[in-house]
Amino acid sequence: MQRIGVFVCWCGTNIAATVDVAKVAETLKSEPGVVFATDYQYMCSASGQEIIKNAIKEHNLTGVVICSCSPRMHEATFRKTVQAAGINPYMLEIANIREQCSWIHKDKEEATEKAIILGRAAIAKVHLNAPLTSMESPVVKRALVIGGGIAGIQTALDIADAGFEVDIVEKQPTIGGKMAQLDKTFPTLDCAACILTPKMVDAGSNDKVNLYTYCEVDKVEGFVGNFKVTIKQKPRYVDATKCTGCGECTTKCPSRKNPNEFNMGFDNRGAVYIPFAQAVPKVATIDPDDCIYMKTGKCGLCAKVCTAGAINYEQKEEFITKEYGAIVVATGYNQIKPTEFEEYGYNNYKDVVTSLEFERLMNAAGPTGGHLLRPSNGKEPKKIVFVQCVGSRGQSCRDKSYCSKICCMYTAKHAMLVKDHYPDVDVTVFYIDVRTPGKNFDEFYRRAVEEFGVHYIKGMVGKVEEEDGVLKVQASDLLANAQIHMDADMVVLAAAIEPDKSARPLATMLTASMDTNDFFTEAHAKLRPVESPTAGIFLSGTCQGPKDIPETVSQASACAAKVIGLLAKDHLLCNPCVAHSNETLCNGCSTCANVCPYGAITYEDRLVMDKGVRETRRIAVVNEAVCQGCGACTVTCPSGAMDLKGFANRQIMAEVDAICR
C-alpha cells in the first residue's frame, strides 16, 4: 500500500477564489492510502516545495499528489522537488484543478466538488505508479535553420559563434529575405543593405555555416537531438561550384520580359538571373519557365558566353539527407496583395501600390535608382496618400484579425523619407490608431509630424478612383466629423503581413503547432517564447508573429541561445513513459509497427515461456530511445500486449473508476 501525500495549491486566488482548497485537502485525506493532506498559497514557491519535502520525510511518503495548475506548467518543477526528498519523480501525479477546474467554473460548490474528484483520480493512479528511470539519447551537434532572412541568418551566426555547425535552407536563390528589399530601416534610418549584407557575407564565409540556397525541406524524421532531414536541392541549371557570379549570362540572355520579383515586378530580368548585386551566394539561376532554350531547345546563349562553363541545362533536382540535433523555423512573412480591397483600386491603377512596392521605388538599388516616380507615367508625384491597416485588424473574410505591427512605423518612415527627399511633396497618412511602442519609436513618428510636416488624419479611406490621371481619394476625417475628398498622385497601402505559405506544410512535417493565422505557436507565450511545444523545434522571427527588425534580431539571438543550450549537451534524458510489449500476449502481428510515427518498433524472435510451453515467437520490441510515448501502439494492439509506462491501461481505468465512483 502506498503512503500518499496530497498538496492542494491556492495559486494565489487563481484556484482558491473558485475552489474551497481547505475542503479539498480535508476530503482527500480520507481517501485510501492518503496519510497526509494540506493546502498552501503557492505550492511552487520555495516554501511550498519545502512543505512537500518535509512531509515526504516526516510521513515516509511513497507517492505524491499535487492539486495545482496544468502539469505542462509545473510538473517538471515538482518532479525535481520529490526527487530531492528521495522519491522517484514518476511517483508524482498532478491533478489539474486550475485550467481544468477553477478557471472554467464560476460556482464554488461545483468547482470544489470537481477538484475533489480530480484529486481522487490522481490518487487512484498513484496507487498503481511504479518508479521509472530515464534513458539517455545522444545529441547530434548540428542545427538546421529553415529560412535565410535576417532571422535565420542571425540565429545561424550566433549558433556558429558558439562553435556548432549550422545549415541554412533557403528556398530562394539567395539568402537575405525581405530585409534585402528594404530601403531604410526605422527608427535610425540606416540603410537595410548596409547592415544586412555584411551579415549575409558572414553567413556565406563562416566555415561553421553551410548555405543550402534554392532548397526546400522535403522530409523530417526523428526527434529532439536526433532529427534526420531530407533537403531538396532544386535545379539551378547552373553549376554553383563553377559559377563566378560575373553576370555575363544575365546581361546576354535574350529572354527579357520576365517580371523581376526582387523589384516587385517594376522591371524585368533575364531568364538567367542573379536576384541582386549583393546576393549570397552570388550564383546565377535559370528560371526554366522563362528560358528559351529550356522551352524550345534553341538559344543556349548563356552557355556560350559563360567562360566558367557553369551552365548545365541537364541539371536535376537532388536530395541531401543530414542529421541535426535542433531545427529552427525562420520562414518569415509576405505582404498580402490587397486585390480584394477593390475600394482602393489596387487592381486598376498603377499608382496605387503596396508599401513593399513603394520600398523598391524609394530604394537606391531599385528600378528607378531611388528616384521616386509614379509607376503610371514616370513623373514625380506631388501628393501622396498613405493608408494604414489595409487588411489588418478586421473581422471580415478579407481581413487578418491581428495588427501587423510594423506598418505604423514604416509608414512614418516612408512619409518622412519622402518629405526629406522631396520637401514640396504633400504627404497625408490616414490612420485608425498610431501604434509606436518601442525604443525611440514614438519620437520617430512625432518627428514625421512635427519636423517634416506629414499630415496625419484620424480616419479611413473609403474610395479611390482615377480621373484624368489623378487619383481621387474619398476619406473620413473623424476628428473634424467630415468626409474629405482629395487628389493624390500616388496611394500607398500598408497591406497586412501574413506567414509564408510554406509554413503550414512545414509545421505538419515538424509536428509543430500553429494558430489559426498560420503563425507558429510558442511553447509558452511569456516564459518560452522561442520554443515550439514540440521538443527540439525553435522559432525565430516573423514565423511566430508580426515583428520588426529589432525584435526579430533579438528573438533570433534568443532562439540561438536555446539551440546552443541543447547542442551543448552530450546526452538528453529521454521520457521514460515509453511503450513496451508483453511477450506472452504479443502475437507479432506488426499492427503496432505500422502505426508508430517514430519507427520505434522492431521485431525479434524470442524464446517465450507461456503456460509451461516453451516456444520461439515473433515479439514486438520498442526502442526506448526513439519511442516518444504517444500511445498509438497501445490503442491499436489487438491483443493488449502493448502498454505505456506511466500511463498503463489499468492506471487510466483506475482514474476513470475513481471519477465515476
Added chain:
Amino acid sequence: MLNTKISKEDLERISGVNTRKCMKCGKCSATCPNFDAMDYHPHQFIDMVDKGNIAPLLESKAIWTCLSCMACLQRCPRSVEPAKLIEAVRLAVVRQQGENRLAAEDIPELLDEDLPQQAIVSAFRKYKK
C-alpha cells in the same frame, strides 16, 4: 408625439448590432456616398447609440437621407455593420407612426426609369411599417 425612450438595448436587439465591436476607424463614413446629406454620419450612429445618446438620432434627417446602400455594412472591417443600426433607428420611428407612408400598389405609378432598383427597395424599407 414621438416616444424618445428607445434604449440602446432596443436598438441592438432590433439590429443585431454590437456597438462595442467598433474600433472607430471611420471606414463607414469614408465610404458613405451620401455623407453630406446626413446630419449624423454612420460612425456617429454607432458612437451615439453606444453612449445611449439616442434621442437626437430619432429626430435626425439622416435616418431618411441614408440611402441604405449598405456600403458601410459591406466595408466595415469589424463587421459592426452601421447600416443595420441606422435601419433600426428608422424602424423605431416608423413603427410609432401608425401608418404606412408607402403602399405596394402605389409603386408602379412612382416608378422612374432612371431610379435604381436598389432605391425602390430602400424606399420601401424606409417608408413601410
